[in-house]
Amino acid sequence: MDEPVNVPVAIIGAGPVGLTAAVLLARSGTRVMVLERHSATSFHPRARGLNVRTMEIYRGLGLAEAVTAAGAALAASKYMLFVETLAGAEIRRVPDDDLMLTGDALAAITPSAWVQCAQDELEPLLLHAAQAAGAEVRFNTEMTALAEDADGVTLTLRAADGTPTMVRADYVIAADGAKGQARAAVGIPLIERAVQGHYINIYFQADLRELVVGREFALCFVENPDAPGIILAVNNTDRWLFNAEYDPTQTSPAAFTPERCRALVRAAVGIADLPVTVLSVLPWDATAHYAPQMATGRVFLAGDAAHTMPPAGGLGLNTGIADAHNLAWKLAMVVSGQATPALLATYEVERLPVARDAVEHAARELEAERPDGPPQGEDASLTAPLIPILGFTYHASAIIPESDTLPTHEGLDLSGRPGTRLPHVWLEKSGRRISSLDIVGHAFMVFLGPGSAAWEMPWRAAGIALGVPLAIAHIGPDGLRDPANAWGTASGTGATGALLVRPDGVVAWRATSDAALATTDPQRVLAQVLGRA
Structure with a gap:
């Protein structure tokens, strides 16, 4: 060797x-x-x-x-369907707008969309x-x-x-x-939380476009005793997935031959002589570990x-x-x-x-009994699905907390608090609309508001002293334009505070005003975040 x-x-x-x-x-x-x-x-x-x-x-x-x-x-797959068969009776359809935040409401929280x-x-x-x-x-x-x-x-x-x-x-x-x-x-x-089902994922080719036009779906639940399962679109024309549950104590994945898979797909679609080509078959477990x-x-x-x-x-x-x-x-x-x-x-x-x-x-x-039901619980708004996605708060030495007590806030906190994802604010750069998130790159970034100039030199000196690339973003009349004057409130920095943001877009440190200048050593802050303190 x-x-x-x-x-x-x-x-x-x-x-x-x-x-x-x-x-x-x-x-x-x-x-x-x-x-x-x-x-x-x-x-x-x-x-x-x-x-x-x-x-x-x-x-x-x-x-x-x-x-x-x-x-x-x-892109057109905006529904969750429930059918007896795809070609047969439709039980109900639920648009994405009923289940999650979209459009302008989503754009106020993130520059990105669900894809x-x-x-x-x-x-x-x-x-x-x-x-x-x-x-x-x-x-x-x-x-x-x-x-x-x-x-x-x-x-x-x-x-x-x-x-x-x-x-x-x-x-x-x-x-x-x-x-x-x-x-x-x-x-x-691995610690097992649950095993909630065993499935065969059938990847197949069949022309189903006439059956879905005008009701393109992300998920189609087939409530049919002959072929219960879920159809998923791959290209909304001739490539699809069908997930069928099975009992491994009674049936081996090897039993799902191409012939059997074709029969399952035809039963789910509801067309007995549908031309179907099985492209691949993949067994998988709905496990939580x-x-x-x-x-x-x-x-x-x-x-x-x-x-x-x-x-x-x-x-x-x-x-x-x-x-x-x-x-x-x-x-x-x-x-x-x-x-x-x-x-x-x-x-x-x-x-x-x-x-x-x-x-x-x-x-x-x-x-959940109703996968198409609206969000439930204390936060039943359409922002609820965003909480496990954007609502995290990190607590580690790479974060400088604002107090010795861990916050108890739950929900979608995007307020600029250390440990959370940088707030999204629409800004303008050279006449082009950008998000505050777009400014974050491979280096640490210090965000300064219109009255935060006093923070610039201490932070630049900290980066030089530690040999760490550090960029400065000025938000205000002399830098990135803030048309809605939203930055100070959204970030919790007001007009004179500052944020230190990590390369992963997470706030590492915050000063809510320039009053913190007297007690803050940027070099020590950056060194702590980097494990060098």
Whole structure:
């Protein structure tokens, strides 16, 4: 066996989570290698729904338009249908507007929209972006062993022809899914919340366009004893998915032959002689699990390797993308020497509670009696679905809290409080409308209001002293225009305060006015966030 290839970061798994992490790391200047046991990106559509936080992340990477275009065939899918069969009696239809925030109301909270883009369309796009940024991606490469020591991680790999190779990485991201080998290799278990069903996902080709025109759906629940299940659109013309539940104690997935799958699809559609081509069949479990830890030493779990959840609420893939977004900038700064490894400990502290809450939320959604019902509970408004997506608050050393007491606020808090996502405010730059989120890049960013000039030099000096790139955004007449004069109120900084925002768009520190100048040392603040205090 040849000498190991050395790389700062190795990513196991080239699904959406692994590839998103690769794009983020490569664009930050970090050498990264992605290892994938399959021969190519996913052929099966799998996940399709990208929530607004994921689209904010892709917007920041300049990929949002491409992702939206890749999912253009599903842009018209705005209904949840309930039918006896697709060609037969319609029981009811529910528009997206009844279930979630859309339009101008959504645009007041985020610059992004809900997007549907099937995984087989998303992954090639992310692969191209990762490779264009300099990431090395190896397909047909399976990890067979993982050994960690004080200085790094050694990965033993096997190519499709059986040839063994080794990679030596400073850090490893395990994004190889719920059944991947990396989590087991480091001895982290999964805690089971629930197993809520076993399904066969049938990817098929059939011309159904005449049956859906004018009522294009994201989900179509078939309430038919001969073929109960859910039809999902892939391109709204001739590619579809049908999910049928089965009992593994009575039936093996192998029993779902092409003939049986065609019969199920025809029964669900309601046309006995419908021409159907079965493209692939994928068994899956509607499970709710989470790992009790998301990191051990130099290995970090992300996506389904760390948490699995039922598809209800569409949180699974999106939670994994948020994992990658949280972790990538931290790894990049540690690898470059701008931060200490103490920063990496904040990944689990910040993401584990969010992931655990997402698992619980998805499990409750699947258990709901009416999947088409309006939001329930104390917050029954249409903003409720945004709470598990945008309503997180991080509590870790990479956040400077405003008091020693943890806040008890629950709900959608986007007020500029440290630990929350940067507030979205529509601004103008050179006559072009942009979001405050668009200003965040790979570096730390200090946001200053119209009367906050006194903060600029101390923060610039802090960045220079620590050797950390730090950008300044001026909001006001002499900088980014704030047509609605909304920034001071939205961010809680008034006219003279300031925000320090991390590369992942999370507020790390806030001063509500320039009165804090006398007691704030920006260099110490930045050093604490980076684990250098």
